[in-house]
Amino acid sequence: MFTLKLRTFLIFVTLALFSNAAFGQAPKLGKPITAADLSEWDINILPDGTGLPPGSGTPADGARVYAAKCAVCHGPEAKGGANARLVGGEPIKSMDSEKTIANFWPFSTTLFDYIRRAMPFRQPRSLTNEEVYALTAYILSLNKLIGENDTMNAQTLPKVRMPNRDGFLIRFPDKTP
């Protein structure tokens, strides 16, 4: 009788402990953070343009920044060097095709987002927003995706339609919101 009671008690205690962990009665130790304190890190650009900062840049501005900070790896006029070319590309036909910005990238916003977070390779986050807009404009214009005098900013960049925008199939539609 005693052992039975003890066992029931132990099962109860075990269940209580287990469900506490299983249902994550979290201690809620996260500290609130303000948008101002987060601003340096808040760098995601979404395809509809959400997150694009104020500022603007032109292909001509971008050409100057490119020559100084990018050409050493991506070659003069972005034709390729030790690292990928950022201009040109044959239409994608098979896995042997080289993916380039012009023949593969579906969204122009990815270009701004990626340059700002990852380039130049040895000094990421060293570019001003103006420089990133200018570099984005320069690369898009070299690829004839915008005009030579077009300005890129938070309004114009998301409207640049990339040639391979519809070149994709969702692999797992039931898992993709």
Place this chain on the structure above:
Amino acid sequence: MTPHEKAKRELERLAPVAGNGLLHRRAFLRGGATLAGAMSAYRLVPSASAQKLADDPWSLAPGAAVPDYGVRSRFENKVVRTLSNPKAEPRTQHARTPHHLLNGTFTPNALHFVISHAGDPDIDPDKHRLVIHGLVKQPLVFTLDTLSRYPMVSRMAFVECGGNSAPMFSNEPIQASVQALHGLVSCSEWTGVPLSSLLEEAGIDAKAKWIVAEGADAPHLSRSVPLAKALDDAMIALYQNGERVMPGNGYPMRLLLPGWEGNMNIKWVRRLQVTDQPGMTFYEARTYAPILPGGKAYRFYFIQEVKSFITHPSPGLALSGPGFYEISGIAYSGNGRISKVMVSADGGQTWAQAALQGPVHSKAFTRFRVPWRWDGGPVVLQSRAWDEAGNMQPTRSELVAARGQTARPPAVTGFPSQHYNAITSWAIERGGEVRNVYA
């Protein structure tokens, strides 16, 4: 007759269950240690012949001081990852796991594969922060110290690069080790805080659908994760096989998405933005979008599908002559537990069911084993896995029909495409050497 000879004779009498000498999966176990003693060994170097035993120096004097952090035997120093970019030139670095030199189901932390797109950051854990913001009621910031006070969970999980096994897309079989072909997958026990508890604490907005996760590394590597996965089995992992996550695997914390594409398991994770749309980040928009025949490409190839390969024997791990061997390998699926592995020694004509090492964990390595009597003739070994969701590992020709192959053999370190999970075939030649073939 010595017990050894007796055991060999018994094994020789065992009828194979499939072509070219595959035996019942419990043949060695049934026979006990004596049968196991009759087995031949795979060879990296020629084995020494028998000699009279004597005490060696290490048996005749006390040994070295016990170190505070263990180091393996100096005789094991050749068991290492292979490095694609050892001088850290400005491009991606890959370190591949030597599956043919390991056994069991865990990967030791120092041999877990690593891909770093711009090196491993040297993060001070006291300064590291994890932020959750975006479509939440209250943006929050966590320190490692605060996360360490949350209820934790432990689980086994493999992590596999979406580009693992990419050399198998080559139109001609590339001769390389299992490490070079399949070394971008590893398996650990991960311990950490369920992501769902942190998201719930921040309060998820009704419009939320995705999370854009970002690392504290130089490229600020970012990937979009469906909210449903983040709330299902995602974890902020703090420990790997019992110790803090290794720098190459995200110290002091990484996002773990069991069974999902390695690149999405953001290492050095510092920020999770809850959004209503995917970020279409560089790695999802471009790099991990495999091109299909005809020129369209797959987007959001989240799941690492059911797969297996034989590690013993494998290229570079030759057979030392006709006799008894244990064929063994690794099977795993991003869709759950491995339910069955079949092994063939005749290029897929007949199959024997492999023994699965238990416990079989979901989305983790499962070691499989089959006893085998090699008569010294040419054979083609294959393994094929099934998962509990009913998925079957495809043959190479099935996969190539759907996904294509290269026109010319690429570099062994190249990535012509991603998500290769088809059957691997090892041909064994008369001398016992093992070659990668398409069968």
